[in-house]
Amino acid sequence: MMRFVLAMLVALFAGSFGALAQDQEPLHITITDGVIEPLPFAIAGFIPETPDAADVAAQLTQVVSSDLSGTGLFREIPKSAYIQNIAKFDTPVNYSDWQAINAQALVVGSVAMSGGKVVVKFRLFDVFSGQQMGEGQQLAASPGSWRRLAHKVSDVIYSRITGEGPYFDSRVVFVSESGPKNARQKRLAVMDYDGANVTYLTDASTIVLAPRFSRDGTRVLYTTFETGFPRIKMLDVATASARLLPDVPGTMTFAPRFSPDGKKVVYSLEQNGNTDLWMMDIASGQTQRLTTSPSIETSPSFSPDGSRIVFESDRSGTQQLYIMSTGGGDATRISFGDGRYSTPVWSPRGDMIAFTKQNSGRFHIGVMRTDGSEERLLTSSFLDEGPTWSPNGRVIMFTRETPGAQGEAALYSVDISGRNLKKVPTPGPASDPAWSPLLP
CATH class of the missing domain: 2.120.10.30 (TolB, C-terminal domain)
Structure with missing residues (x-):
């Protein structure tokens, strides 16, 4: 069986975007035995930063969306509803545009091919409080392991919002x-x-x-x-x-x-x-x-x-x-x-x-x-x-x-x-x- 080579490289882009609303609790799903209304989230695409990363970027976006939606705890907002077009990884988030479509969480990511590896960067934002949730992260793996990268991204997002341990990369x-x-x-x-x-x-x-x-x-x-x-x-x-x-x-x-x-x-x-x-x-x-x-x-x-x-x-x-x-x-x-x-x-x-x-x-x-x-x-x-x-x-x-x-x-x-x-x-x-x- 193929052995995957996967390394967490660096934490980056710590900090917040916009002022934290004083009356807004940090985004968090409290899981109980009752019926839960899935949390609406948006993925502003994993933007290809090199020409040869376009296909992997699209596939990775789909897997992250499927991971989160498949839990029954999250609901992806259709891209046709998006107001802001985030074309670059470092584009400032216009929170009001995402609030207008009721997105509570926003994922911004990018994919590049570098040194024979797939390099993925991503950040998670709490839309209604106007802040980034935790630090951005960068992951890298061999091209054949791109699905594991997607699952690892999903695990970070899932854990930060639910407070529970991860399970997608299994x-x-x-x-x-x-x-x-x-x-x-x-x-x-x-x-x-x-x-x-x-x-x-x-x-x-x-x-x-x-x-x-x-x-x-x-x-x-x-x-x-x-x-x-x-x-x-x-x-x-x-x-x-x-x-x-x-x-x-x-x-x-x-x-x-x-x-x-x-x-x-x-x-x-x-x-x-x-x-x-x-x-x-x-x-x-x-x-x-x-x-x-x-x-x-x-x-x-x-x-x-x-x-x-x-x-x-x-x-x-x-x-x-x-x-x-x-x-x-x-x-x-x-x-x-x-x-x-x-x-x-x-x-x-x-x-x-x-x-x-x-x-x-x-x-x-x-x-x-x-x-x-x-x-x-x-x-x-x-x-x-x-x-x-x-x-x-x-x-x-x-x-x-x-x-x-x-x-x-x-x-x-x-x-x-x-x-x-x-x-x-x-x-x-x-x-x-x-x-x-x-x-x-």
Whole structure:
């Protein structure tokens, strides 16, 4: 896989344009669980400063617009409504012209080709207070990495206005599917968070399931059936080389996940009809059994600090969610609503757990606090399952499958408030998404 070379070069153009209105609060979106009116924003184009930058400038403008509008928190004002024409990056902003069309935020940028790299400059303005928001910035990357530059620009804008962490400059590993439903072929693929730049990591010669990124985004764990039984394999994302992790003959291993420090793997091991959670040290291959219940324990997920694990178990008679120490021992049940709970995943923020819920013939993606309180269902359909968190803990991506013989799996995302449900574009049917951390 191509390694991107991206460097933040310099902060520039600090300061404000125009006087700060004394009665105007700084621009900021307060995100709640209620309905939010999208914030109107304008992009005065990323102006090409060299003749060979025109195409990249237009493409970069489109990606930044799509990133922001796609959150459901922002609404771009059509360029046909613009009054001021900003033809140069350093053109003073006429705030009254942008106030007249109700723009609350304004992005001004430029693109140049210099030294074999794409160089992007941009500034963000709070229109109604008449000031620049933070410092302007300059970014540079190889021409093939222009989309990452666009996502980084979007991340800065998003974070400055919402006060939340970024997530656009990230990737998603997933299972790409093809063929008829009763003989579906599956292979691992990785893409940008928005479905662009798809790269295949494995072929379709064997079934693969449940890929999971390491916290640094360099490795992926997944379940493979290449030996005839489920085994855990670890893949290097940059080279697509992979190796099977050690196992015990006569057992099946599956549902793996990296520890936050990337040194261990927690997973399910089935032996003699019983499935328990185990931990493996990757370097030494040494293993530790974490559960000894005569039930099925699976889908483990670490807390961000690595001190606890949430998992699903049917020890109470139905699938429910439990939390225990990373070292094993007693577990505390946290799910008590109607129905069955599965595939829990700890939020990167550490405050919530996402899960799949099956109840009354419907599947849901939901979230709850780590003590089981404040459960909220975000989706409902014939089959929704397998949530994964964006790097900032704001958005959840999952698999949705349609019913019937022609039914297909697809990837969807939803805000943790339950708003902005949308399909994620993929080349064909897709399932089992796992979000990467922010790219370096």
